[in-house]
Amino acid sequence: xISADDLRLTxxxxxxxxxxxxxxxxxxxxxxxxxxxxGSNGAGKSTFLNALAGEVMVDSGQIVVDNxxxxxxxxxxxxxxxxxxFQDPLAGTCExxxxxxxxxxxxxxxxxxxxxxxxxxxxxxxxxxxxxxLKLGLENRLGDKMGLLSGGQRQAVSLLMASLTPSSIxxxxxxxxxLDPKTAAFVLELTKKIIEEQKLTALMVTHSMKQALDVGDRxxxxxxxxxxxxxxxxxxxxxxxxxxxxxxxxQRGLEVDDxxxxxx
Amino acid sequence: xLSEIAFYGxxxxxxxxxxxxxxxxxxxxxxxxxxxxxxxxxxxxxxxSAILIIHGWNPWIATGAxxxxxxxxxxxxxxxNVKLKILNLLASILTMIALYxxxxxxxxxxxxxxxxxxxxxxxxxxxxxxxHQVPVVLFLIVVLVALFLLWRFMKSETGLAMRATGAxxxxxxxxxxxxxxxxxxxxxxxxxxxxxxxxxxAQSQGAADVTMGVGVIxxxxxxxxxxxxxxxxxxxxxxxxxxxxxxIIYRLxxxxxxxxxxxxxxxxxxNLITAVLVTLAIxxxxxxxxVVSKFTRKKA
Numbered sequence: 001x002i003s004a005d006d007l008r009l010t011x012x013x014x015x016x017x018x019x020x021x022x023x024x025x026x027x028x029x030x031x032x033x034x035x036x037x038x039g040s041n042g043a044g045k046s047t048f049l050n051a052l053a054g055e056v057m058v059d060s061g062q063i064v065v066d067n068x069x070x071x072x073x074x075x076x077x078x079x080x081x082x083x084x085x086f087q088d089p090l091a092g093t094c095e096x097x098x099x100x101x102x103x104x105x106x107x108x109x110x111x112x113x114x115x116x117x118x119x120x121x122x123x124x125x126x127x128x129x130x131x132x133x134l135k136l137g138l139e140n141r142l143g144d145k146m147g148l149l150s151g152g153q154r155q156a157v158s159l160l161m162a163s164l165t166p167s168s169i170x171x172x173x174x175x176x177x178x179l180d181p182k183t184a185a186f187v188l189e190l191t192k193k194i195i196e197e198q199k200l201t202a203l204m205v206t207h208s209m210k211q212a213l214d215v216g217d218r219x220x221x222x223x224x225x226x227x228x229x230x231x232x233x234x235x236x237x238x239x240x241x242x243x244x245x246x247x248x249x250x251q252r253g254l255e256v257d258d259x260x261x262x263x264x
Numbered sequence: 265x266l267s268e269i270a271f272y273g274x275x276x277x278x279x280x281x282x283x284x285x286x287x288x289x290x291x292x293x294x295x296x297x298x299x300x301x302x303x304x305x306x307x308x309x310x311x312x313s314a315i316l317i318i319h320g321w322n323p324w325i326a327t328g329a330x331x332x333x334x335x336x337x338x339x340x341x342x343x344x345n346v347k348l349k350i351l352n353l354l355a356s357i358l359t360m361i362a363l364y365x366x367x368x369x370x371x372x373x374x375x376x377x378x379x380x381x382x383x384x385x386x387x388x389x390x391x392x393x394x395x396h397q398v399p400v401v402l403f404l405i406v407v408l409v410a411l412f413l414l415w416r417f418m419k420s421e422t423g424l425a426m427r428a429t430g431a432x433x434x435x436x437x438x439x440x441x442x443x444x445x446x447x448x449x450x451x452x453x454x455x456x457x458x459x460x461x462x463x464x465x466a467q468s469q470g471a472a473d474v475t476m477g478v479g480v481i482x483x484x485x486x487x488x489x490x491x492x493x494x495x496x497x498x499x500x501x502x503x504x505x506x507x508x509x510x511x512i513i514y515r516l517x518x519x520x521x522x523x524x525x526x527x528x529x530x531x532x533x534x535n536l537i538t539a540v541l542v543t544l545a546i547x548x549x550x551x552x553x554x555v556v557s558k559f560t561r562k563k564a
Contacts, residue, residue, distance in 0.1 A: 053438065079440030086434075094431040097424070104421075105428055110440035113421035 002169045002201070003028040007051055007061035009225075021047040022058065023225035029169065029203055034195055036212040037205045038244075039222035045205045048222065049173050052203070054078045066168050080110025083167035085158045087174040092158030095147030099138060099157065102146050103127050106161035130160050134190065152183030156190055163194050170195070172204040176211075188215065209241045221248060266516075266523050272396040274519040276468060278512030279403035283461035284484040285491065285507035286414060287454040292488070293503065294418070295430040295450045300356040300481050301341045304363025305334040305455040307477035309462025311367045314376040314472035323384045327463045334459020335452040337363060342451035346444040367474050375473040376466075383467035399468045406464065410457065411504050418500040426450050458484075482538055487511035490545040517541060 009022040021044050029035050039045050050056045052063060054075035063071045065081045086092045093102050104118045107126075124142065131139040134156050138149075146154060155175060162170055172191065176184035192215055195202050206212050212219050218232035221244075228251050231239070266274075284302060291299035309330035316326035337359060344355035368374065388398045417423045428436040429446040436443050458480070466472040491510020497503035521529050521537050529537065 055434075055437070075437040076440050076442045079438060084438045086438075091432070092435055092438075094428050094435060096431055097427060101424055101427075105424055105436075105439050105441075108421060108439075113425050113441070115417070115420045115422055117419055118421045118424040119419075 001029065001031050001067075002052065002063070002065045002203075004048070004052065005062045005064070007048070007058045007063070009047060009051065009056065009058045021225055022051065022061075025061070025222070025226055027220060027227055027230075029201060031201055032199055033218055034200075034202045034216035035204070035218045035220055036216040037203060037220050037222060038207070038209055038212045043222040044225040045222055046173060047225075049084075049171050049203070049205055052169070053082055053084055053171055076110075078110075081168040082171060083109065083162040083165075083169070084171045085155070085162050085173065085175040087177055089151035089155040089158070089178055092161065093146045093154050096145060098143050098145055099131070099149075100124070100127055100142040102157065103161060103164065106164045109161075109165050109167075111165075130164070131157075134160065150183075152179050152187060155179060155183075155187050159187065159190055159194060163198055163200065168201060170200050170202040172202060174205050174207055177207055191215070209244050213239055213241070213244065219244075223248075266519055269396050270519050270523060271516075272400055274515040275512060276396075276399045276403060277465075278515035279400065279407050279508070280461045280465050280468070281483055281487050281511035281515065282407050282508035283410060283457050283464070284480060285487040285511045286410060286504065287457040287461075288481070288484040288488050289503060289507050290414075290450050290454040290457075292485070293430075293497075294427055295447060297342075297345075297430070297447060297451060298353045298356070299338075299341060299451055299454060300353065301337055301359045301363070301451070301455055302458045302481050302484060303477045303479070304360040304367070305337040305458045305477075306462040306465070306480040307367050307472065307474055308337055308363055308370070309334050309459030310466035310472035310476060311370040311376070311462075311474070312459070313463035314378055314466050315371055317378060317381050317383065317467070318376060323382060323386070323467065327384060327460065327467075330459045330463035331456045332459075334462070335456035337459070338452040338455030339448055341455070342448040346447055363477075364474065367477075371472065371474065374475075375471055377471045378467060379470045384464070385467060403464060403468075406460075407508055410460075411508065415501050415504055422449075479535060479538065482535075482542060483514070484511075486538060486542040486545060487514045489542065490514050493545055493548065514541065 004025060004027050007022045007025040011019045011021055025044065025048055037045055037048070047056060051058050054070070054073055054077070058071065061071070062069060065078070070078050070081070094105070097105070100119045104120075104123060107123060127142060128139040136153055136156060138153065138157070146157070149157065159175070175191070176187050179187060188211065191204070194200065204216060213236070218230070219236060220230045221228050229247055284306065287302060291297045312333045313323070313326040313330040316329055317323055341356045341359040344350045344358060345352045350358070385399055385402060388402050389395070393401060418427065425436065425441045426446045426449065428439065429441060429443045433443050436446070462477070465476070487510040488507055489510070490513060491506030491508070492503070494509060494513070495502050495506040497506050518534065518537060521527060522531060
């Protein structure tokens with residue numbers, strides 16, 4: 001379980017570029033929930049995810065993961081509980097390390113690292129098995145450099161890496177946005193499969209309203225650094241993009257002018 | 265053209281600079297941390313070992329102390345960068361400048377002679393090898409041991425975490441790696457190796473001098489880049505071998521250049537030759553590629 005309470009964060013405080021990114025953001029994600037997060041550009045989606053991961057420190061508010069207050073902990077100290085897949089397919093893996101070395105890094109996420117060989121023989125079976133489940137033929141290319149893989153393949157491996165060890169929450173930051181439509185669909189299917197099979201708790205930021213409604217079991221919309229609505233269960237079933245827009249306008253009493261929200 | 269003594273001399277210094285190149289490989293290549301501390305940690309290693317030896321310490325213990333001193337110097341640079349957020353290059357320049365004073369303090373004077381002292385080389389002269397071959401044999405052993413240990417380290421969990429820190433710090437943090445700690449460890453390790461090189465250099469040359477560090481970074485880089493041009497560093501072991509091969513080839517090239525009377529070069533031209541060789545090492549692989557690509561385009 002992860003809960004954020006009244007998070008506030010302003011970038012460039014006291015400068016002409018002062019930008020309040022989070023203005024009292026509160027959200028609780030329960031064990032086993034798959035929450036999709038939408039919002040226009042500048043709504044605070046990425047900042048919220050970065051705050052949960054520890055990449056940015058909030059000015060005020062509290063973040064609790066599994067009953068532990070992690071608000072002031074840096075990223076690497078949260079890594080045992082928080083797994084992450086980035087938007088940029090190049091960001092989640094090391095291109096000059098081999099596939100097996102990348103997986104070996106991930107299998108020790110948040111644990112002590114010693115002086116024993118990183119790529120242990122007993123890992124290889126597990127690596128091959130999980131790579132085979134991607135059906136990309138990567139199970140025979142363990143020694144290949146990550147940089148030789150396509151963006152879609154790298155994103156698929158990033159997902160695998162994030163799910164190799166247990167976590168309290170999986171953060172997905174528009175992880176299909178930089179891929180071509182076909183690959184994006186493949187990675188999204190894979191995401192659904194992994195989350196379902198391993199019963200993961202996940203928070204997925206997406207730019208597409210359709211995607212937000214199609215996957216997961218709860219949808220949250222952010223606007224100007226706050227949650228504007230939060231729907232789940234019966235209320236969410238059968239909802240379409242235009243209903244979501246209507247809901248948004250009703251809530252805020254304003255017109256949505258961001259075309260990107262209508263796409264997809 | 266090159267006398268036997270000059271040849272062995274080039275091998276000897278080449279092996280010592282192989283250790284420097286290992287250090288520069290860790291900072292520049294593994295951590296992506298341009299570290300100039302080496303210009304100060306090389307004479308620091310020399311100074312610490314020399315002063316302990318003339319005070320009657322065992323030369324191997326003195327050499328070990330030089331390694332620790334180098335590691336301390338590297339830690340200072342890394343902490344200036346990690347904790348005080350000073351740009352890495354500037355942090356290393358600050359430490360390098362500070363070390364000039366430290367080295368003078370350690371020695372108490374600008375140079376310390378070791379000519380009649382017992383050094384790590386002394387017992388090896390009784391093994392029946394020619395006088396000028398002894399340092400080459402001993403240093404080759406030291407370099408091979410260092411190469412093996414570094415290779416194993418880079419393949420270990422901690423070593424892999426260090427490589428990830430340099431290659432993709434954001435990903436490394438997300439995997440729970442304390443990137444700041446890795447930078448401190450890596451830069452300390454790097455300068456420890458350079459301190460070792462300085463200590464061995466002082467013992468084989470018979471003196472430690474406060475100015476002996478000038479240009480060590482350039483020679484180390486020349487060795488690294490030259491080696492990488494000869495041996496593509498596609499794996500850790502190849503990258504480490506490139507360091508040693510590059511350092512030896514570089515030293516041999518310098519020896520040839522200085523010995524070839526036709527060129528009219530003299531010892532004072534050393535730094536000029538170094539700069540030219542580094543430039544060639546950086547530019548030549550690119551030239552070769554563009555020549556090859558022109559050729560293939562014409563064919564197609």
